Amino acid sequence: MADAEFMEERAAGTAMSEDRLRYEHWYRGYRWDVPERYNVARDVCDKHSPERLAMILTGESIEDRFVHWGEIQMLANRFANSIAAQGVRPGDRVAVLMSASVEAAAAILGILKLGAIGVPMAALWSDESLVYRLGCAQVALLIVDDANAARPLEGMHRTLRYDAAHIASFDSVFETADTRADDPALIYFTSGSTGKPKGVVAPHRGLIGHNEFEVCQDLRDGERSYWMGDWAWGVYKVLGPWRYGAVNLVHMSAHRYDPEGLLAALSRHQVSNVFLNPSGLRLMMKTVPDAGTRYPQAFRICCSANEPLGRAEATWFREQFGIDVLENYGMTEAYPMVGNFHGLRIKPGSMGRPVPGWDVQLLDDAEHPVADGEQGEICLRTRSNPQFPLGYWNRPDDTQAVFGGEWFHTNDLAVRDADGFIWYDGRKDDVIKTSGYRISPFEVEEACCQHPAVAAAGVIGVSDPERGARVKAYIVLAEGFDASGAVAESIREFVRGAHSQFGYPRLIEFVDELPSSQSGKVNRKALRERARGAEF
Known part of the structure; x- marks a missing residue:
């Protein structure tokens, strides 16, 4: 919609709120610009002036290190030459199993410059999980750092152990491959929460489709950013x-996550644009409750995704740092699909509205749009934006089933309100049906976690001959509380009031920890499959 049309609609006294009018104008007018030839490394690395700052590395055991583009460009070119010397050709898969670092980023860029396909690997995966993924992606070469070099990852691939002197022996000049925008660039593995992990094949154009940096993060040239x-x-x-020309801060820690060290680094380097997932925010809130006083920040934007953001974390962050957390939604196959946007209205608890450039709808089982207030599945129109995957690696049947139709189905349920905001309502296969009611386990979990005795909760439905299912909560107790019938009854009564008279957990089992997927979400499938313990 042109600006003149926008002003005409506004002047005509449309019933639509000005916020919604601004959003609709932006959403309808958004256009993608995807060239036929495109290489991620050229757009991300080659275009920058060598003297510009690219990355800041911090950590508990290292001095702050400022890395400029000239260093990364030469290192990426040396990696490309060293990988080519291993016999790797365009289209071959090269896995990277290294800690987040300048060298890991340069390795990925070197792979992309060569026209090969990068396969990032997580050191937190077990050896068995890594071997599965290496085999699934038919990896030709695995690049490892010292910390992972001794892991028993036998397979058909060759292994290149990173050695600074060895890499430095290769030429620092390399001509970036002239790839098509549709050529495969990266393979990411799904978390495996709904089955065996699958390799999602992202094309080079996929980075163009990652417009969350523009529309959600509002990233600016030269801004310091942490993800x-x-x-x-x-x-x-x-x-x-x-x-987008931003400077990445990378915080290295001997621990899996160091909230206080991270806050100190973000404060010291005046990072203004951050992405913090809800689990990280939750631990940050518990570990450093007075974070805003102890570590004053320059935060301008904070986004969050991966799981629904709790009210307690959102409120705490606003009180500490003076800005709202902008919740987004997406998944390995497609991110972002829904989001909240700087300068537009947000509704706490809602994951926002469809991201400009993404044709997202809530559909019923027949793939028909549902009305406002009705529950539907979040679906993305296939091939409607540049990030849409090429498919699952070496799984043509799954590719056709998931990506071959008109709509990509997320299996996530949501409700859209009259203002167009979307509210998460749980997984399609996790919804509990009891006595005619449909219950979102996420909402029950959130209610449980508001009780002072609850540190974490996972909720499922268990079979019941009369009701169809009964709501069961697996509870990790907070420090200072012991498992007992009295505590279980207190939680039940609390949730009865906080959630509903029908959705409270009739069964409670106390556990030491909850199973989680690789991405940190509660693995309800594992809860459904585990043997039942003592229930209250």
């Missing part, structure tokens, strides 16, 4: 900011 999460689930979290 939480392992690169194995999306190296775009370092490549994307670089495409």
